[in-house]
Amino acid sequence: MNISSIINELAEDRELYFNAISPPIAQASNFAFKKVADISKAFEDEMQGYIYSRGLNPTVDILRKKLAALDGAEDCLVFNSGAAAIFAGVLAHVKAGDHIVSVKDPYSWVKKMFDVILPRFGITTTYVDGSTLASWQQATKANTSFYYLESPNSWTYAIQPVREVAAFARQQGIVTMIDNSYATPLYQPVIEMDVDLAMQTATKYIGGHSDTLGGVLSGSHARMKKIFESEYLGIGSGIQPFNAWLLLRGLRTLPVRLERINRSTQEVLTFLRQRPEIESFLFPLDPSFPQYELARQQMKAAFGLVTIILKARERSAIFRFCESLQHLLMAVSWGGHESLALPKCAGISEADFDPSDPLHRSVRLYIGLEDPSYIITDLKQALEKI
Ligand SMILES: *Cc1c(COP(=O)(O)O)cnc(C)c1O
Numbered sequence: 001m002n003i004s005s006i007i008n009e010l011a012e013d014r015e016l017y018f019n020a021i022s023p024p025i026a027q028a029s030n031f032a033f034k035k036v037a038d039i040s041k042a043f044e045d046e047m048q049g050y051i052y053s054r055g056l057n058p059t060v061d062i063l064r065k066k067l068a069a070l071d072g073a074e075d076c077l078v079f080n081s082g083a084a085a086i087f088a089g090v091l092a093h094v095k096a097g098d099h100i101v102s103v104k105d106p107y108s109w110v111k112k113m114f115d116v117i118l119p120r121f122g123i124t125t126t127y128v129d130g131s132t133l134a135s136w137q138q139a140t141k142a143n144t145s146f147y148y149l150e151s152p153n154s155w156t157y158a159i160q161p162v163r164e165v166a167a168f169a170r171q172q173g174i175v176t177m178i179d180n181s182y183a184t185p186l187y188q189p190v191i192e193m194d195v196d197l198a199m200q201t202a203t204k205y206i207g208g209h210s211d212t213l214g215g216v217l218s219g220s221h222a223r224m225k226k227i228f229e230s231e232y233l234g235i236g237s238g239i240q241p242f243n244a245w246l247l248l249r250g251l252r253t254l255p256v257r258l259e260r261i262n263r264s265t266q267e268v269l270t271f272l273r274q275r276p277e278i279e280s281f282l283f284p285l286d287p288s289f290p291q292y293e294l295a296r297q298q299m300k301a302a303f304g305l306v307t308i309i310l311k312a313r314e315r316s317a318i319f320r321f322c323e324s325l326q327h328l329l330m331a332v333s334w335g336g337h338e339s340l341a342l343p344k345c346a347g348i349s350e351a352d353f354d355p356s357d358p359l360h361r362s363v364r365l366y367i368g369l370e371d372p373s374y375i376i377t378d379l380k381q382a383l384e385k386i
Helices: 003-008 036-044 058-071 082-091 108-121 133-139 162-172 221-236 241-252 254-273 292-298 315-324 372-385
Strands: 075-079 099-103 124-128 144-150 175-179 197-201 215-219 278-282 305-310 340-343 362-366
Touching (some): 003 254, 058 075, 058 215, 058 241, 075 221, 082 108, 108 124, 133 162, 144 162, 162 175, 215 221, 241 254, 254 305, 305 315, 315 340, 315 362, 315 372
Parallel strands (some): 099 144, 144 175
């Protein structure tokens, strides 16, 4: 489906709400019926109508239909955070005694689920390098039921051969799920690559304004219905109508924001390449990137996040760089209007800081919507302070 049509028209029935261009926020917990027969019918399939907003809600539904189309999936569910979407997607597909193979170092709360929560229910996880199909095959056991991918990740941008892994898993009856937050379905259509469950955090690029959280899980209608009827309704982690409305608003400008961020990132990279304070940088579509060829094959673009490795070997010098930034904000997250910087060493104690490890000297930059020269001028003066 045409992207403009998804964003501007799909699922919008303006005659139902006074022809308002922007849909109303159905800020209601419950919905009334006139006939007992109608409420009985609604109970039969809660995914078909509005009963109670822990299930379906009209504002959320507009968003849901658009996001499913954006993923090229039959259906999707929208959660109140990306973490909730991941949790529901995994939980719905594993049972006691199962084994998961996951790419190493997934998003921190996913790792916590695999390491701390699921073992309580007898579910174990093996982490793999993930860069080759063989690494997945070697870790697969008779009781492996689930593969978890994150390609690229959001710090070192490690990539997995998505199509190959998904094809092998499908042959083996193993369910695959991917965190597609970095590239978004616009630039990496993972459902087309035969992944069963496509997840992205809506907090980042879909929201785009750093004012709400949200998470998307897409796949076949049958899978989404199964999750809706158990984890989604049971945990109560669906998105709230107002937050769904904010995401609808963000969605209107998604392609134009991504194009801008893409162009600005290229300008910032050109600047970074010349800086003597920088040892190297990580960016999936730079020829220096270890998995450059694979990145080119499966991603239409890379943008936004760039990790720089500073030459400075003292923590204090890295602190000085980050604290000298006047416009880039020091914060977690990304995908909003504002450019950001986040030093890895913020999470590493002085005693554990090892300057021989380039990652310890890394700072992740997020390029936002400001004028690129504004970002570059700020980076330049802060690098000079090192
Ligand atoms: C932020 C993020 C998440 C979690 O999303 P929330 O909306 O914050 O719960 C998952 N994966 C990646 C790669 C992220 O950056």
